[in-house]
Amino acid sequence: MNPFPHKHLLGLEDYTASDITRILDTAESMREVLDRPIRKVPTLRGITVVNLFFESSTRTRISFELAEKRLSADTVNFSSTGSSLSKGESLLDTVQNIEAMKTDVVVMRHRSPGAPHFLSKHISSVIINAGDGAHEHPTQALLDILTLRQKFGDLKGLRVTIVGDIAHSRVALSNIYGLKKMGAHVKLCGPATLIPRAAETLGVDITHSIEEAIADSDVLNVLRLQLERQEAGLFPSLREYQKYFGLTRTRLEKADKPLTILHPGPINRGVEITSDVADSEHALILNQVTNGVAVRMAVLYLLCGAKQES
Amino acid sequence: MNPFPHKHLLGLEDYTASDITRILDTAESMREVLDRPIRKVPTLRGITVVNLFFESSTRTRISFELAEKRLSADTVNFSSTGSSLSKGESLLDTVQNIEAMKTDVVVMRHRSPGAPHFLSKHISSVIINAGDGAHEHPTQALLDILTLRQKFGDLKGLRVTIVGDIAHSRVALSNIYGLKKMGAHVKLCGPATLIPRAAETLGVDITHSIEEAIADSDVLNVLRLQLERQEAGLFPSLREYQKYFGLTRTRLEKADKPLTILHPGPINRGVEITSDVADSEHALILNQVTNGVAVRMAVLYLLCGAKQES
Amino acid sequence: MNPFPHKHLLGLEDYTASDITRILDTAESMREVLDRPIRKVPTLRGITVVNLFFESSTRTRISFELAEKRLSADTVNFSSTGSSLSKGESLLDTVQNIEAMKTDVVVMRHRSPGAPHFLSKHISSVIINAGDGAHEHPTQALLDILTLRQKFGDLKGLRVTIVGDIAHSRVALSNIYGLKKMGAHVKLCGPATLIPRAAETLGVDITHSIEEAIADSDVLNVLRLQLERQEAGLFPSLREYQKYFGLTRTRLEKADKPLTILHPGPINRGVEITSDVADSEHALILNQVTNGVAVRMAVLYLLCGAKQES
Numbered sequence: 001m002n003p004f005p006h007k008h009l010l011g012l013e014d015y016t017a018s019d020i021t022r023i024l025d026t027a028e029s030m031r032e033v034l035d036r037p038i039r040k041v042p043t044l045r046g047i048t049v050v051n052l053f054f055e056s057s058t059r060t061r062i063s064f065e066l067a068e069k070r071l072s073a074d075t076v077n078f079s080s081t082g083s084s085l086s087k088g089e090s091l092l093d094t095v096q097n098i099e100a101m102k103t104d105v106v107v108m109r110h111r112s113p114g115a116p117h118f119l120s121k122h123i124s125s126v127i128i129n130a131g132d133g134a135h136e137h138p139t140q141a142l143l144d145i146l147t148l149r150q151k152f153g154d155l156k157g158l159r160v161t162i163v164g165d166i167a168h169s170r171v172a173l174s175n176i177y178g179l180k181k182m183g184a185h186v187k188l189c190g191p192a193t194l195i196p197r198a199a200e201t202l203g204v205d206i207t208h209s210i211e212e213a214i215a216d217s218d219v220l221n222v223l224r225l226q227l228e229r230q231e232a233g234l235f236p237s238l239r240e241y242q243k244y245f246g247l248t249r250t251r252l253e254k255a256d257k258p259l260t261i262l263h264p265g266p267i268n269r270g271v272e273i274t275s276d277v278a279d280s281e282h283a284l285i286l287n288q289v290t291n292g293v294a295v296r297m298a299v300l301y302l303l304c305g306a307k308q309e310s
Numbered sequence: 311m312n313p314f315p316h317k318h319l320l321g322l323e324d325y326t327a328s329d330i331t332r333i334l335d336t337a338e339s340m341r342e343v344l345d346r347p348i349r350k351v352p353t354l355r356g357i358t359v360v361n362l363f364f365e366s367s368t369r370t371r372i373s374f375e376l377a378e379k380r381l382s383a384d385t386v387n388f389s390s391t392g393s394s395l396s397k398g399e400s401l402l403d404t405v406q407n408i409e410a411m412k413t414d415v416v417v418m419r420h421r422s423p424g425a426p427h428f429l430s431k432h433i434s435s436v437i438i439n440a441g442d443g444a445h446e447h448p449t450q451a452l453l454d455i456l457t458l459r460q461k462f463g464d465l466k467g468l469r470v471t472i473v474g475d476i477a478h479s480r481v482a483l484s485n486i487y488g489l490k491k492m493g494a495h496v497k498l499c500g501p502a503t504l505i506p507r508a509a510e511t512l513g514v515d516i517t518h519s520i521e522e523a524i525a526d527s528d529v530l531n532v533l534r535l536q537l538e539r540q541e542a543g544l545f546p547s548l549r550e551y552q553k554y555f556g557l558t559r560t561r562l563e564k565a566d567k568p569l570t571i572l573h574p575g576p577i578n579r580g581v582e583i584t585s586d587v588a589d590s591e592h593a594l595i596l597n598q599v600t601n602g603v604a605v606r607m608a609v610l611y612l613l614c615g616a617k618q619e620s
Numbered sequence: 621m622n623p624f625p626h627k628h629l630l631g632l633e634d635y636t637a638s639d640i641t642r643i644l645d646t647a648e649s650m651r652e653v654l655d656r657p658i659r660k661v662p663t664l665r666g667i668t669v670v671n672l673f674f675e676s677s678t679r680t681r682i683s684f685e686l687a688e689k690r691l692s693a694d695t696v697n698f699s700s701t702g703s704s705l706s707k708g709e710s711l712l713d714t715v716q717n718i719e720a721m722k723t724d725v726v727v728m729r730h731r732s733p734g735a736p737h738f739l740s741k742h743i744s745s746v747i748i749n750a751g752d753g754a755h756e757h758p759t760q761a762l763l764d765i766l767t768l769r770q771k772f773g774d775l776k777g778l779r780v781t782i783v784g785d786i787a788h789s790r791v792a793l794s795n796i797y798g799l800k801k802m803g804a805h806v807k808l809c810g811p812a813t814l815i816p817r818a819a820e821t822l823g824v825d826i827t828h829s830i831e832e833a834i835a836d837s838d839v840l841n842v843l844r845l846q847l848e849r850q851e852a853g854l855f856p857s858l859r860e861y862q863k864y865f866g867l868t869r870t871r872l873e874k875a876d877k878p879l880t881i882l883h884p885g886p887i888n889r890g891v892e893i894t895s896d897v898a899d900s901e902h903a904l905i906l907n908q909v910t911n912g913v914a915v916r917m918a919v920l921y922l923l924c925g926a927k928q929e930s
Contacts (some may be wrong), residue, residue: 372698
């Protein structure tokens with residue numbers, strides 16, 4: 001098989017539909033591994049992965065760590081608390097030091113957009129972006145896309161609306177890139193204060209009406225509302241947000257057919273989504289979580305394979 | 311051999327003497343593994359255990375982690391700091407998400423009594439309770455019982471007094487259930503403010519005199535005094551507590567024969583127990599620690615075996 | 621081969637040149653492992669190492685953890701946050717408990733000089749000192765010496781000056797012991813407030829002039845300036861320190877030949893060292909980091925081998 005044509009996964013912006021399809025196909029094989037009684041393969045034995053989380057994260061860190069361990073990689077966790085960074089060391093120095101310890105892969109979350117791209121120019125490890133500020137979170141988009149492909153077979157012409165705080169979401173941007181490459185129609189829905197003006201340049205539609213979004217979509221990808229945005233004055237109150245944009249059963253029942261619901265978690269029940277919607281058969285939220293491990297296994301496998309060939 | 315008749319270890323309340331004996335027998339085999347130069351067996355290879363500690367713990371977490379690694383399981387640690395819980399996610403959502411990542415076992419400590427029981431109704435992973443508030447801490451009781459069985463051969467008729475802050479202790483309740491099932495006579499000793507009234511319904515004796523406890527017991531299981539209880543006004547001062555309930559050599563020498571001393575640790579030297587008592591040959595405290603790893607290996611082995619058969 | 625004549629690595633004070641050479645030779649073999657595609661050997665399979673860090677550390681902890689995993693040891697991490705120590709347990713009790721869990725090796729960092737020496741008298745595990753206050757940090761000195769041996773072939777007669785805050789540095793003391801045993805001439809350079817008077821008794825030269833140090837040395841080992849020392853009034857300002865002791869290209873160009881530069885990291889760029897010096901070909905800083913993993917693998921290998929023979 002051809003080597004995978006990328007060294008890193010910094011974002012989906014520079015991945016093609018063919019690259020994404022290859023990850024999804026590999027992830028399907030990994031899903032089979034996850035359904036075995038013994039969910040472990042020796043593929044990455046002796047490979048060392050450093051999980052470098054400069055922002056706290058439960059599920060993304062655990063999902064990557066499980067993916068790494070199931071491929072038999074050795075993992076080392078690093079979080080910014082108690083790190084050299086609190087001693088004022090630069091990000092580049094920290095990462096060059098970690099790489100000098102002969103690590104193979106750096107999975108990195110950082111608050112600064114572009115931090116992994118910057119590093120990729122200076123170190124030789126494989127870098128996987130696990131979220132850089134409000135920029136990209138490519139493995140999240142890949143697991144969303146895998147979940148939709150499993151449900152719909154093909155994303156061509158699928159109408160997907162991303163609902164909520166688009167402006168501060170790395171999930172939204174990676175979804176926009178990935179979904180459009182796979183042929184979906186993408187719409188954004190949220191209050192004007194939470195949708196960046198530049199969004200129009202990305203080739204997506206924009207609406208400020210959740211009713212319109214429901215009427216025109218096959219899928220709603222509902223973002224988590226970062227409650228701290230309220231303090232910043234970007235929306236007046238949770239009640240107000242819930243009233244105009246919250247996803248409720250009543251609203252969904254006005255659609256011609258049941259809409260498929262995604263959510264990257266963690267859920268604010270009763271805020272951006274009600275419990276009956278989140279727990280309904282049309283919400284694929286826990287499926288997304290399982291696919292997250294499979295997608296991360298696939299990305300690790302393909303990038304480390306590419307590394308071994310280079 | 312018959313499959314182990316439980317899916318979870320939520321507490322000892324619903325375990326029979328036969329279940330407990332089976333765990334102890336298995337733990338003896340695991341002790342042998344611990345005495346080998348290479349203390350590792352491939353039994354749980356490919357099994358993933360998540361250590362989900364919503365309260366800080368050093369020794370219990372490390373003991374479980376060692377038990378898991380010696381059985382060749384893959385382990386992922388999760389603590390509430392920096393977790394989604396701080397983002398307001400519900401316990402059920404957190405755990406369902408972790409389970410959706412295809413984990414097999416969840417070892418859980420939580421401040422709320424009944425938290426693991428609640429979860430066991432909603433997820434399919436094996437759940438091991440590593441302490442739920444002041445309710446149960448079953449592996450601690452099992453390691454205490456194993457330590458006594460090694461010393462006395464049989465617990466039938468053995469007189470065991472649990473000394474200290476019974477009211478706030480998960481160790482006490484699990485010990486009461488376990489010791490009584492194994493045929494021991496159980497007495498509680500402590501200030502009236504630290505013994506719950508309901509204790510009488512558990513079929514135990516109660517005394518407020520440490521001298522009486524020493525005169526009537528073969529074994530004292532001395533609980534750690536949580537120093538923060540004093541602030542709550544439950545006892546007047548450490549000096550006062552030490553004067554009336556502290557275990558000293560002088561007090562112990564009034565017994566007809568040497569009493570066996572257990573303590574779950576960590577010890578407050580000079581408060582609930584003096585150093586000469588804690589370090590004497592009759593204190594089996596470090597033995598308890600070793601047995602803790604063996605018991606946890608046994609529980610993991612039996613429950614995962616049961617899972618594989620189901 | 622003869623068994624390694626030490627049970628612990630508490631410091632270099634009681635190691636001979638022959639002991640150090642044996643570690644360096646073993647570390648060279650480990651470097652070869654680090655340069656393979658699969659950087660893992662089964663040497664310490666089934667051995668359990670506890671990384672007991674009572675002070676925060678990124679690079680030392682990760683370096684040890686990588687060394688352990690590459691030798692296939694099982695690792696458990698323990699940091700003082702959230703530990704029993706915050707419940708007031710003594711260091712001895714904590715470590716005896718950890719040892720009772722049948723661990724083989726304790727890698728320990730502690731703020732108190734002599735803490736690992738104290739423990740070595742009371743427990744049977746192998747102890748590796750990863751830094752005890754301002755006393756020793758032997759693996760750091762070993763990796764410095766390995767880096768110099770790789771560059772110069774032999775340390776006999778090599779003129780090494782340690783620059784900076786000698787008084788508060790565990791790196792300095794271990795370097796002094798190790799370098800002198802290997803035949804190097806050691807000089808200390810720094811402000812009088814940061815060089816302890818007792819240093820003269822160690823058989824080293826002292827200068828307060830960086831220009832003199834540069835003129836008389838082959839190697840400068842530049843210590844990190846702990847910025848919190850300024851608050852303690854030990855030097856007037858960063859600018860003042862930089863002016864009199866900062867390592868700049870201008871200063872270095874006055875030497876007859878290029879000096880080799882070491883730094884234990886993390887670097888304060890522009891304080892004790894400028895970026896152009898730190899990033900020059902004569903600075904071996906990242907080499908030191910790689911050698912750190914190799915040296916730690918070597919130490920673990922030799923001490924665990926010694927343990928298995930005893």
